Amino acid sequence: MELVPLRREFAQAMADGGPHNDEVNRLTGTHGTFTLEDYEAYIERTLNDPNRYTRAITEDGRYLGEVVLNPIDDVNRKSGLRIALWDGFGKGYGTAAIKHVLTYAFTERNLHRVDLEVYEFNERAMHVYRKCGFREEGRLRDVLLWDGVFYDAIVMSVLSTDNI
Numbered sequence: 001m002e003l004v005p006l007r008r009e010f011a012q013a014m015a016d017g018g019p020h021n022d023e024v025n026r027l028t029g030t031h032g033t034f035t036l037e038d039y040e041a042y043i044e045r046t047l048n049d050p051n052r053y054t055r056a057i058t059e060d061g062r063y064l065g066e067v068v069l070n071p072i073d074d075v076n077r078k079s080g081l082r083i084a085l086w087d088g089f090g091k092g093y094g095t096a097a098i099k100h101v102l103t104y105a106f107t108e109r110n111l112h113r114v115d116l117e118v119y120e121f122n123e124r125a126m127h128v129y130r131k132c133g134f135r136e137e138g139r140l141r142d143v144l145l146w147d148g149v150f151y152d153a154i155v156m157s158v159l160s161t162d163n164i
Contacts, residue, residue: 001093003055003100006046006066010056013063014039018086027122028084029144053104057085057097064088067097069105069114078113079105083125094125098132106160115157119144129156133164 015036018024025031034042046054053069065085072079081101085094105111117140118125134156142150158164 001064001088001091001096002058003067003097004058006043006054006056008040008043010063011036011039011043014042018064020086020089024084024086026146027119027125029119029146053079053101053109055097055100057088057093059088059093064093065097067094067101069101069109072105072109072111074109074111076113077111078115079109079111081114081116089124094128095131098128102132102158102164112160113157115155117143117153117155120152120154126154126156133158133162135162 015034015038046052049070051070051072053072055067056063057065057067064087065083067081067083069079069081081098083094083097085097102114105114115137116129116134118129120139135158137155137157140153140155143153144151
């Protein structure tokens, strides 16, 4: 596995999704569909945004997903984290990607806090987040409506002063 800057050449793989596309959409709460042009525009915005840090998760040059800090707030020394992995589940790629981003956040950007939201049914992700040092802070009730059922989001964070 390699973490590389997001590149224009990954747009097609993003548009194609992956073998777990439906599952990833549910886990990320993504109701929309996106075109190749949408992904190309997203990559272009990402490449020019100083308040964002994005790394593509790749294996043998093949795009598997991405991990993102966004928005980076240097004044308050905080950011949000987002990760989406369309392939390579169970291989430790998500854990490695998150640890890389946290090292960047706390060491290179001097951030103090990184937070995220994860849906209550995504136990696999919560396990990885806890392994990376995230702690549960609270719950946002009924934030996702999926197939007629409402789900809560769990708010988690890790601080630079936590022992991770």
